[in-house]
Amino acid sequence: MFNLKVDEDLQLDLLKEHRAEIFFALLDRNREYLEIWVPWVSRIKSSAKAGELIKSWERQYARNDGLVAGIWFKGELAGIINLNYVHWQNRCTNIGYWLGEPYQGRGIVTKSCRALINYAFQEKELHRIEIDPPAANLKSCAVAERLGFSKEGILRKKWLVQGEYVDGVLYSLLAEDREK
Numbered sequence: 001m002f003n004l005k006v007d008e009d010l011q012l013d014l015l016k017e018h019r020a021e022i023f024f025a026l027l028d029r030n031r032e033y034l035e036i037w038v039p040w041v042s043r044i045k046s047s048a049k050a051g052e053l054i055k056s057w058e059r060q061y062a063r064n065d066g067l068v069a070g071i072w073f074k075g076e077l078a079g080i081i082n083l084n085y086v087h088w089q090n091r092c093t094n095i096g097y098w099l100g101e102p103y104q105g106r107g108i109v110t111k112s113c114r115a116l117i118n119y120a121f122q123e124k125e126l127h128r129i130e131i132d133p134p135a136a137n138l139k140s141c142a143v144a145e146r147l148g149f150s151k152e153g154i155l156r157k158k159w160l161v162q163g164e165y166v167d168g169v170l171y172s173l174l175a176e177d178r179e180k
């Protein structure tokens, strides 16, 4: 079962259905701030719905097609991080993440991504990892840049953000980039 200790304060743990209430509580407390960039949050209106979503993520993990892990900071659920899918033919994946608002500004996501990237390259022997945030999501773009991802280009009007299609930015990191 996926579980990574990042450092003394930080742990990534596959999100399981029995965590539905605590996951829903975090999402619900941060709803307004999250909905801007994570639109599916608006569909999760109860812990039962959160449980159904987590079950679908558990099935995704069982299919070996990615994972969604809780980010636990000092014993509290601070956010989630995910491998959105794994394209096994090309050994490629895509990372997503969000944090509750009060947990921002401490390097939690950058450190969590670093640990997940090591796992993806070393344990899963993947070749390429993408991050593709909306260009206007400067904090999310900053995570990819801080991690040394290369900016490949603009994804024209990829994301529907608050009723409007906006550009995304495609960032990538290759396993071989880390050997340079």
Ligand SMILES: CC(C)(COP(=O)(O)OP(=O)(O)OC[C@H]1O[C@@H](n2cnc3c(N)ncnc32)[C@H](O)[C@@H]1OP(=O)(O)O)[C@@H](O)C(=O)NCCC(=O)NCCS
Pocket: 033, 034, 037, 038, 097, 098, 099, 100, 103, 104, 105, 106, 107, 108, 109, 110, 111, 132, 133, 134, 137, 139, 140, 143
């Ligand atoms: C995107 C998001 C995860 C970024 O959060 P974040 O806190 O900026 O990212 P990190 O956890 O990596 O922290 C980086 C910040 O901590 C600071 N920091 C402190 N200690 C640090 C450390 N050891 N390592 C790295 N950064 C550190 C950095 O300087 C940076 O602060 P700054 O923005 O003032 O420069 C967060 O804003 C979020 O969840 N937003 C809503 C949902 C969302 O947009 N999700 C992404 C969709 S594409």
